[in-house]
Every structure is written in structure tokens, then in C-alpha cells.
Amino acid sequence: MTKRSIDTESTSPAPRRVKPTPIEKRPFTVANFIDGDIVHQTAISIHGECPIFDYAPETNFVSVSVTDSFNQSQAVQHWPLHDGKWKALAMLTPGISTITLNLHHASGVHDSITISLNYVPLLQLPPLHLAIMVAKDSPLLIDCPPAKYGAFATAHSDINAAISKLRMAAYMWQALTAEDFREKGLGRRSFRLDEEWASNTTLRNTHSHTQRGSSATMGTVAKVHIIRSDKTVAEIRDAQVAQQNPRGRKREALHQYFESALAASGIPAFQSSSRPVVAGLILDTHYSAEQKLILGHAALGCHKSDGVSLGIFGSHLSYAWPRFLEEVPACLADATATGDSVGNDNGECDTMRGACFVGQGAFLHEVGHAFGAAHTTGIMARGYSPSWAMNFIEDEANSRMENEARWDLRDVLRFKLLPHFALPGDGGPVTAEFRQAGVTIAVDVDVGVDGDGDENVDEVIKVSCKAGIAQVTLQIGTDEPRVYFNDITGTCTAFSINTTSEKLDRSKALKITALAMNGKERVAKNAWSLLKEKPYITVPGSNIILHKQSVHSHSFEAGDNSDNDGDDEGYIHWAMLLHKRGKDGTLHRATSIDLRVGCTMDGAVVYYTDGSHRNCGPGGQHSFGGHASESHNLPEGETIRKVVICKEDDGWGSLAGIRMMLGNGESWGHLNYRNRDYDDDDDNSENGVDEPDSEAIVTLAPGDDEEIVGFYGQSASGSGFTYQFGILTAPTGVVLPEAVYDLPEFIEVE
Structure with a gap:
């Protein structure tokens, strides 16, 4: 550190002189506001950089003066700086506020900045x-x-x-x-x-x-x-x-x-x-x-x-x-x-x-x-304890720490759905469809032609959500997780990882964490297991592929049943289509679907124009229970727009409930939503069209150019309770070839 010196050779009193102070030449700047910014809250955090002074640190500070549009000035506030950085809080009043920032060092003001901010309160929003x-x-x-x-x-x-x-x-x-x-x-x-x-x-x-x-x-x-x-x-x-x-x-x-x-x-x-x-x-x-x-x-x-x-x-x-x-x-x-x-x-x-x-x-x-925040990271995981001050002041005690007193990205995306956090230009209230859209991680196919003209099929892992994908994180084995995709605008609704072309070590577990713009998250603990059961059905003699997406109950996932190559002891696999070929060879469309829900999700029954029916679950003479069951007609030409599943098993182990919605907006079924987590989202809304916003609620919906043509899943071989329920989708308007009805997947399980 350079010290001050006094000229002691003169016998007469002389003014004390200060040697030049070495500083790192960086400008005094504001990093998070520009002149003319519009803000919508009273209290603001303002921060920036300044020169690093190598002398008299106790004399260094930033003063903040706020003058409102009526030329009334607040008392000047003093805020510390450290290592070339500074932070301050300021209180605004509605209208234009002029903020004067002065950088003080040793003998006086070293530099000055003035910016104007326009504070526009949003009084129409709930506080x-x-x-x-x-x-x-x-x-x-x-x-x-x-x-x-x-x-x-x-x-x-x-x-x-x-x-x-x-x-x-x-x-x-x-x-x-x-x-x-x-x-x-x-x-x-x-x-x-x-x-x-x-x-x-x-x-x-x-x-x-x-x-x-x-x-x-x-x-x-x-x-x-x-x-x-x-x-x-x-x-x-x-x-x-x-x-x-x-x-x-x-x-x-x-x-x-x-x-x-x-x-x-x-x-x-x-x-x-x-x-x-x-x-x-x-x-x-x-x-x-x-x-x-x-x-x-x-x-x-x-x-x-x-x-x-x-x-x-x-x-x-x-x-x-x-x-x-x-x-x-x-x-x-x-x-x-x-x-x-x-x-x-x-x-x-x-x-x-x-x-x-x-x-x-x-x-x-x-x-x-x-x-509505859950126990995630940052503030919701006690991150405030070591680093709270880092949000408000620059201090040597916190200079080597990572600021953990922040909101998790999942939380701010959930907050953004609330009217309390709206901004002008957001485009109106959040729709129920956006709020409920679930995240899907599944294996898809990429059909192409190689240099010899032969058709080849690459398997890709596809992350999708109609609300938009905010972030996809990959972790290979115990390696450090890395963000593979990050688009906070949410304009991308599907993101694919080609497992053939990407250099990913298949000898190590591949963990994929996908976060949607509505704050919902889905984690595949080992995405390689998704390849064991193909998420599609190819139709012989055609280029038509039926895509699959499903939801498992929490206990089913915890038991890693998806990793057993379809040989799950105690479970039966089933699949069916919304058209059925009768004994005379004629195709019969589905006329109604009965969703069987009681204390848990028993299953579903699809009825056809020839009077026959197919169980979504055990076949033959199996009869489902369910005191909250509900049936609904399927008008000719109408399609199923989405299927909503509740995974909250409430001790039963199976899925809890199901609702379906048609393209015309009509819906039926019962979710059985009984979330009792006291500290988290305690939403107790009715089992209506506007479903609760919860990780326990998953929405299955076809892509923009697809429609639902059938269902598949796994059910308990004894009780028939549903542990997995999924949808089969095909390109919109495509007539399925005759060969699809002969596939072994669709043979009824007795």
C-alpha cells in the first residue's frame, strides 16, 4: 500500500501533501440500469463497478441521492464498495426520479453518474x-x-x-x-x-x-x-x-x-x-x-x-x-x-x-x-444464511462466496404465472393449458436416407413441452452437470438429442433434467433406460409411426419398473386403438370412454359402434370398480385434445385419477387430487377443467400436427389398477393402414 508522506525539511508550516494514489483504471459505472429505464417497484437494487483504490479504504464509498419529479430530495445515503464493485438500495416515488451517484475517495468526489428512472406503479395488480x-x-x-x-x-x-x-x-x-x-x-x-x-x-x-x-x-x-x-x-x-x-x-x-x-x-x-x-x-x-x-x-x-x-x-x-x-x-x-x-x-x-x-x-x-415455491435451491434451501448480504452491499466478508440467496429458476418461472409478477406486454392472463402443460422426455425416431439410398432410423431423446422449454441439463455419470440447452424466452417447445451422432458415453448413466417455462420439471435419472422400451410403434409396409408418451405412478417409477424390458412381474402390458376391426373385417370407431376412478385409478373402458368394448387394462371379463367413474360420448369426427393424469397415489401405489378433454372443450373424469404438503403448493381446487398446478398433475397431449389414436399402459394383473397410462399419436388426418390392426401390441390381453 502506498503511504502518505510529509515534507519535513521545511521549518515553516506547510500543507500536507498526498502522493498519487495507484488505482486500477476502470470506469465508475452502473451495470443494471440505463438512463430512462421504466421500473415498477418502490425499492430498487442498483450496482456497478468502480476503480480499485490502493489507499485509505475507509474513505471509499458511494453516495446515492434521489430527487423526485417535484424536485424533493431524499437524504443522501452512503454505501460501501469493495474490490472495484459497489451495491446500493434506493427508494423511488412515482414518476421520474433522478439518481445521483458519487464515488468518494480520500480527498473528495472522484467521479459522478446521474441517471433518471421512471417509476410506474402497477396498482391494478394484487399486492x-x-x-x-x-x-x-x-x-x-x-x-x-x-x-x-x-x-x-x-x-x-x-x-x-x-x-x-x-x-x-x-x-x-x-x-x-x-x-x-x-x-x-x-x-x-x-x-x-x-x-x-x-x-x-x-x-x-x-x-x-x-x-x-x-x-x-x-x-x-x-x-x-x-x-x-x-x-x-x-x-x-x-x-x-x-x-x-x-x-x-x-x-x-x-x-x-x-x-x-x-x-x-x-x-x-x-x-x-x-x-x-x-x-x-x-x-x-x-x-x-x-x-x-x-x-x-x-x-x-x-x-x-x-x-x-x-x-x-x-x-x-x-x-x-x-x-x-x-x-x-x-x-x-x-x-x-x-x-x-x-x-x-x-x-x-x-x-x-x-x-x-x-x-x-x-x-x-x-x-x-x-x-407457491417448493423446496428447491437457493432461498428455498436456506441459501440465505451465508450470503444474504451479497444482494444488497459489497463487503469483504462475502467477497469470496457464491451468492446462494437467490430464487431457483423453477421458482421464478412459477412466480411468473401469478398476476403479482406480471409486466406490461405479457400478453394477458396465463391460460390453463400453459399452466398445466407437462414435460415429456421420451425416445423418438429420426428417419433418414443414407448415401446408398437406404433408409436408416436414428434414435433421439426428445424433450418437449407445449409451454416451452426453458432449460435442459445433462449429467453423464458423476461428471459436473452442464446446461445443454437454455432458452428463457420459451419459444422452443421441443428439443432433441441425437444419441447416434452425439458423443455420449453409454457406459455411464445419463441424467436429463428438463425445465419448462411454466416451472414444471421432469427428470430422467438414466435416460438410456428409455431406449429399452421403444417409444414408438412402426407400422409394417408404411412410413407411419405411432408415437407414445405416458406417465407412471410415483411408486412405479421408484421401483424402476421401466428398466425391466417389459417383463414386470405382477403387471400386464396393454394397448388399444380408437378404431377396432370387427369379426366381419369392418372398422368400428369408438363411441364413448368410461373413465373408472375410485380411491385410485382403476382403468378405463372404450366402447365401439358394434357394441363391443376394450379394457384399458386386463381384458376378458375383468370388471373395473370406481365410485367416481364418469363416461362420455365421442361424437363422430371429434378428437381427444388431452389426457390429464394425477400421479399422487395416496398410498395405493397406482395412478390416482384421470380426466380427458375433447377438441370441443368438453371434459370428464376425476383426478383424485389430494395434495397435503403444508409448506408447498396447498392448492385444493376442484377436479374441473382448470386442473391444480402441481408436479403431481401431468398432461399428455399430441403434437401440433398429431392426434390421439389410442392408449397403452401397464396395470396390476390382479386388481387391474393402472400404474402406467399413455397415449398413442399419429399424424393428423392420416388413415391408419389395415396392417396396424394385426400388430401383436393390440391383441387383447385376457
């Missing part, structure tokens, strides 16, 4: 609501350690502090989410917050006015609802409802308490018919040093598309959260020990910064569940 639940006899205080002056002041522990901290945390979530969406190529999307005209606590000077009781500085800020529970402090702090108590008998009760308090509040926004998404803070959480247990705390989230989607978290770590913008850098870098009077949640909260990371990050995790 994320913020709520704090308090006991009916609550002291209106939260845990606060001595290091935060908890025994002497309520600056970080009273209800006003809790409101300010929750509000600031929500704005940080908003900024993080918008930047994460942008970096993933999906536009700067985030939820908006339900805002109101109230005392502005998001800046130090306006927050201080409110705390002192002087004339409050009003502004548009996120509304925090105080929801009074009918439970007492003692009931909320009952060890039996503490989620972290391994012997607790009612560890999900706090979520129910919060839901009940919202319903009883009488606030229209919290009624089920409003379908709100709520981030709920439990105020009366408390660490019991005697029991070594955090009481009144639960980290739970639940998404209900037809009700209240609620993510809850305790207040026991909120002492470490910032109350206003100026406190953000300090709270995210504070290595002060938290002490013994507060809970060390998950063993990761022994410092103030650690408590802030876990508190804000784990709460956002539960809000993620409320928006």
Missing part, C-alpha cells in the same frame, strides 16, 4: 400484504439483546420498531426479487406492496420524527396491518405449539392462529374471496433461556390459489433488522455477538449480521411458499 399478529394481552415488545440496548430503550423492541423493521425487510425482498428476475432474463419483476399514505419510516430523518412524536413526515409506504389474535401471550408461547420443539403436539397451530386472526379482523383484503398473499410476523415470539427454546415461533408457508396464502415467521430475530434505509449496510455487516438472552436460531445467529440474514431470509423463504 403482497404485511401483517403483525399480536396476542390479546400482548406487551407489544419483541426480544432485544443488551447489544441493542434492549434493557434501556425500546428503539429496537417496541411495536413501532417492529412495524419499521418488517416494512424495510419487505422493501429489501422486493428489490432482491426484481434484480434476480432481471438477471435470469425474465424482466425486472417483483411483487408490489400494499402501500398507504402514512408516516414515512423508511428514511432516518422521517423515521426519527415519527419516533419522537413530532410532526410526522408523511409519504406512501408499505402498510403493516396489526392483527389482534384471540389468543393470550401464554397460549402463543405454549411450548406445545413451538415449531422447534421436537416434542410439541401442535407445531402447526401458530399458522392456524394467524389464519384465524386474519379472518376475524374483518379486513376485506384478508378474506378468502380476495385470495391474498400475506407475510405474517408473530410479535409475541420469545426465547426462553430456561427451556432453551424459541416460543411463539413457527416458520411455515402455504399457498392456496382459492384462499389466503400465508407465510409466517417469529419476531425473535427482528432486533437485528434495519429500521430504515441508512441502517441497511450496518445491519448487514455487524459482527457484534448477540449474547445469551436471545435465541440462536438454527445455530446461525451468534452475530447481529447472522441474525439479520436468517431472520429476513428465512421469512422470505416462507413468503416464497405462500407464492
